[in-house]
Amino acid sequence: MCLGIPGEVIELHPDQPDLAKVDVSGVRRMINIGLLTDDPPVPGEWVLIHVGFALSKIDEREAAAAMEFLEGIGQAYDDEIAALRESLIE
Amino acid sequence: MRFVDEFRDADKAHALAAKIAALCEPGRQYKLMEVCGGHTHTIYKHGLEDYLPESITLVHGPGCPVCVIPMGRVDDAIHLASQPDVIMTSFGDMMRVPGSGGSFFDANAEGTNIRMVYSPLDSLKIAKQNPDKQVVFMAIGFETTAPSTAMTMLRAAAQGIENFSVFCNHVTIIPAIKAILDSPDLRLDGFIGPGHVSTVIGCRPYEFIARDYGKPVVVAGFEPLDILQSIYMLMVQLSQGRSEIENQYSRVVPWDGNVVALQAIGQTMELRPYFEWRGLGFISHSALQVREQFAAMDAERLFQVPGVRVADPKACQCGEVLKGVLKPWECKVFGTACTPETPIGTCMVSPEGACAAYYNFGRMNRTRVPEAAQAGRP
Numbered sequence: 001m002c003l004g005i006p007g008e009v010i011e012l013h014p015d016q017p018d019l020a021k022v023d024v025s026g027v028r029r030m031i032n033i034g035l036l037t038d039d040p041p042v043p044g045e046w047v048l049i050h051v052g053f054a055l056s057k058i059d060e061r062e063a064a065a066a067m068e069f070l071e072g073i074g075q076a077y078d079d080e081i082a083a084l085r086e087s088l089i090e
Numbered sequence: 091m092r093f094v095d096e097f098r099d100a101d102k103a104h105a106l107a108a109k110i111a112a113l114c115e116p117g118r119q120y121k122l123m124e125v126c127g128g129h130t131h132t133i134y135k136h137g138l139e140d141y142l143p144e145s146i147t148l149v150h151g152p153g154c155p156v157c158v159i160p161m162g163r164v165d166d167a168i169h170l171a172s173q174p175d176v177i178m179t180s181f182g183d184m185m186r187v188p189g190s191g192g193s194f195f196d197a198n199a200e201g202t203n204i205r206m207v208y209s210p211l212d213s214l215k216i217a218k219q220n221p222d223k224q225v226v227f228m229a230i231g232f233e234t235t236a237p238s239t240a241m242t243m244l245r246a247a248a249q250g251i252e253n254f255s256v257f258c259n260h261v262t263i264i265p266a267i268k269a270i271l272d273s274p275d276l277r278l279d280g281f282i283g284p285g286h287v288s289t290v291i292g293c294r295p296y297e298f299i300a301r302d303y304g305k306p307v308v309v310a311g312f313e314p315l316d317i318l319q320s321i322y323m324l325m326v327q328l329s330q331g332r333s334e335i336e337n338q339y340s341r342v343v344p345w346d347g348n349v350v351a352l353q354a355i356g357q358t359m360e361l362r363p364y365f366e367w368r369g370l371g372f373i374s375h376s377a378l379q380v381r382e383q384f385a386a387m388d389a390e391r392l393f394q395v396p397g398v399r400v401a402d403p404k405a406c407q408c409g410e411v412l413k414g415v416l417k418p419w420e421c422k423v424f425g426t427a428c429t430p431e432t433p434i435g436t437c438m439v440s441p442e443g444a445c446a447a448y449y450n451f452g453r454m455n456r457t458r459v460p461e462a463a464q465a466g467r468p
Contacts, residue, residue, distance in 0.1 A: 003128075004234075004286050004289075031209075032209075032211060032238075032241060034241055034350070035237055035241065035348055035350050035351045035354070036350070037350055038349065038350060048286075048289070048342065050234050050235060050238060050286065051181070051208065051209045051210065051231075051235055051238045052208060052209025052210070052211050052212070052238060053209070053237065053238045053241060055234070055237070055286070055289050055290065055348065055351070056289050056342055056343075056344075056348065058341070058342055059341070062341055062342060065313055066312070069132070069312050069313060072135060073131065073135075073441065074450075075441065076441030076442075079182055080208075083181075083182055083206065083207070083208035084208050086206075086207075086208060086212075087207075087208040087209055087211075087212055088211075088212045088215040088216075089209060089211045089212060089215070090215060
């Protein structure tokens with residue numbers, strides 16, 4: 001829950017401007033981008049996601065480093081991805 | 091992996107170890123606290139203490155939100171979940187935290203309906219799907235997760251969802267750091283500031299630490315080289331007699347934080363007069379409660395919450411570990427009665443807890459790298 005996981009923005013929600021679809025390690029889910037209204041991300045950009053909300057924009061280099069850190073964590077990251085898979089945000 | 095290598099380069103780590111060692115004054119001891127559980131994890135996982143001279147001690151701080159929840163709040167949550175027509179939702183991290191009568195998992199075995207969710211927004215969806223139930227979200231976390239709860243409440247209000255509420259246990263990091271600074275148990279020389287919390291609050295809230303307490307703070311990233319670099323930056327300040335706030339993690343943390351997130355928190359929540367922290371006791375203005383304008387979404391107003399205080403199990407020394415007074419392995423039950431499979435205390439439950447991190451990655455035989463071995467000897 002405390003983990004910030006990097007995701008690549010795939011597409012913006014056509015009707016709801018505060019939602020976007022992201023790709024996290026191959027898992028594609030909807031997240032909320034309402035905390036980034038000052039500088040909204042566009043498809044192809046990376047964000048750091050906390051419990052379904054993008055908290056900051058990051059570059060691809062940072063995303064790779066963050067992902068490496070998470071994969072090294074093991075179980076906690078597996079649990080986070082499993083939880084993301086079950087996520088129902090709409 | 092070309093991106094990652096630059097954060098992991100062994101040569102750079104050895105070079106930093108040498109630079110850190112060169113700054114140690116002979117005979118002086120340094121205690122640096124890493125506030126955030128994520129940093130504790132990196133330190134143990136990569137054996138970063140081996141890159142530091144004997145005179146530098148890293149002290150693990152209270153920055154693990156699951157770890158600081160007192161048992162009484164777990165009991166209160168289970169009480170809420172056992173009310174008729176209530177579905178409680180919780181992050182997975184909380185499910186195994188023991189209350190006085192067991193964990194959320196144990197409560198579910200007794201008939202409560204506590205569901206694991208990834209996001210508070212998932213709770214909102216469950217509320218929409220179950221209009222005849224009250225869906226109570228067990229909100230925990232520092233400023234990293236508080237904006238998500240706040241945004242979800244604003245969304246629920248905008249969508250007119252009336253069966254969603256929050257059992258608010260959000261805590262704020264600054265009062266906890268102040269409590270540690272005021273504690274007579276521990277004398278610290280500087281802080282490795284939390285990374286993700288600072289994404290929200292920015293760097294300014296730490297200024298009092300430098301100004302009023304004369305201690306430097308460096309907000310740090312989570313890679314091994316980030317942490318070594320931050321320790322080096324702290325040591326430079328200490329060697330020059332400076333105490334300032336510096337941002338090593340500026341590639342993610344803006345100096346002013348995330349203004350939208352802070353506004354959302356301020357709109358929906360306000361500071362409580364006081365809140366109990368596991369191990370640290372009652373700290374004034376250290377947690378958030380739902381604002382009166384959102385009373386209809388406040389589980390503590392909708393239901394009677396017993397609010398009982400439960401003392402920690404006698405054998406458990408999480409309090410001392412959270413304050414940095416004890417190292418995990420110095421706790422009487424570490425690794426024997428208390429393990430990640432059968433945790434007694436919260437520090438062993440949460441993957442970010444110092445005890446779990448040390449249990450999983452700790453090394454009993456430490457060998458310092460040559461650059462660090464000789465430094466600071468008188």
